[in-house]
Amino acid sequence: MTDTDMITPISDRQRLQITQATNDCIARAGVIFDRDFAFVPVVYDLQGKCAGMYQIRGTQRRIRYNPWIFAKYFEESLTNTVIHEVAHYVVDCVWGIRHVKPHGKEWRETMVAMGAEPKATGSYNLSGIPTRQYRRYAYRCECKTHELTILRHRKIVERGASYRCQSCHSILKQCASG
Ligand SMILES: [Zn+2]
Ligand SMILES: [Zn+2]
Incomplete structure (x- = not known):
């Protein structure tokens, strides 16, 4: 087996751990903002250069994570990416995503309120991580x-x-x- 230089995506158990961390983060946001935020579906189908993405399709909200970037940068992603995407979700619930800039003042305030650094993008070395042109x-x-x-x-x-x-x-x- 020779393509071991490719990163193996995170395991099912790690997915559970990340979904749990996402729910914990949403619950924590609820305490900080003093309101109930429902849990959203978490999926692990994101490919390419982004570690995470908050998305609305129709009325369905969801958080998508990149299982390769999480595999390569697990601890970092578990802390930063989870909070980053949950902050997008919170901003959407509180202000409405269409009314604000993606990483604007509302998002930055939310990040700070949740004890995180309001940095918009992580810098990842993507070697070993399939980008869109590599179909799996x-x-x-x-x-x-x-x-x-x-x-x-x-x-x-x-x-x-x-x-x-x-x-x-x-x-x-x-x-x-x-
Ligand atoms: Zn097996
Ligand atoms: Zn973002």
Whole structure:
């Protein structure tokens, strides 16, 4: 197995930990602002250069995280990115996202109120982190999901190669839906 220089996305257990940290952060914001903020869905489907993103689609609010950047910068992301995205959510609830600049005064005030530094962007060394042009292919073993590069995927499909999971040693099979 040679593409070990690619970062492996965070595990299911780390995802739970981050979702929990996000909920804790939302609850803490509720205490600070003296109002109830509902928990929002947290998904781990963000790719590219951003560690996190607060998003509204229709009436659905959600927070998206980048599982590769979290894997590479776990502690830092767990503190900074979580608070950063929760602050966007809080600003949306309190002021309405359409009425303010993304990292404007309301967002900065919220960051400070929550005890964080109001810095808009992290600086990440993205080596080993797939950006959009590197599509990943989802495979499963008996213990987890694997993200394979197109090179490996092609070797499997075109040349009948097979790869085993390093944890459970079962052969990787492509997931039904990409
Ligand atoms: Zn932001
Ligand atoms: Zn496995």
